[in-house]
Amino acid sequence: TIRYANTIFVLSNRERSDNNNNNNNNNKINNEGSYIIEQGxxxxxxxxxxxxxxxxxxxxxxxxxxSSNNGNDNGSMEMIMDR
Known part of the structure; x- marks a missing residue:
């Protein structure tokens, strides 16, 4: 988590699951007003x-x-901006 002024950056790493794919996973704005800026x-x-x-x-x-890259990361990343 990185905080700059009134913006908070959160990087989240979670494993992908084909069984967990539904429409709610792709919402760009969550119910608390945070925005997913980038995902992949x-x-x-x-x-x-x-x-x-x-x-x-x-x-x-x-x-x-x-460099801290020790190999390929196959996990999914999300960047969330909270205002």
Whole structure:
């Protein structure tokens, strides 16, 4: 979780389940007013060079001067912005 001014960034990693796919999983706004900004695997989110996830990961790599990628991540990622 990253907090900046009145915006809170939450990264959530959860395993995909074909049995768990229903229309409620794809809602862009939840009942508390939070917005899902980006959603996908690590690899698919990193392909969007203008995306917030890509920017945050690259900023983290720059600040730590090392890569923390130890392989492919097949889990699903969501970025939620709460105002």
């Amino acid at each position: 695997t690590h690899d698919s989110l990193m392909k969007n060079k203008n995306g917030i996830y890509h920017l945050m990961i690259n900023n983290q790599k720059i600040s730590s001067n090392k």
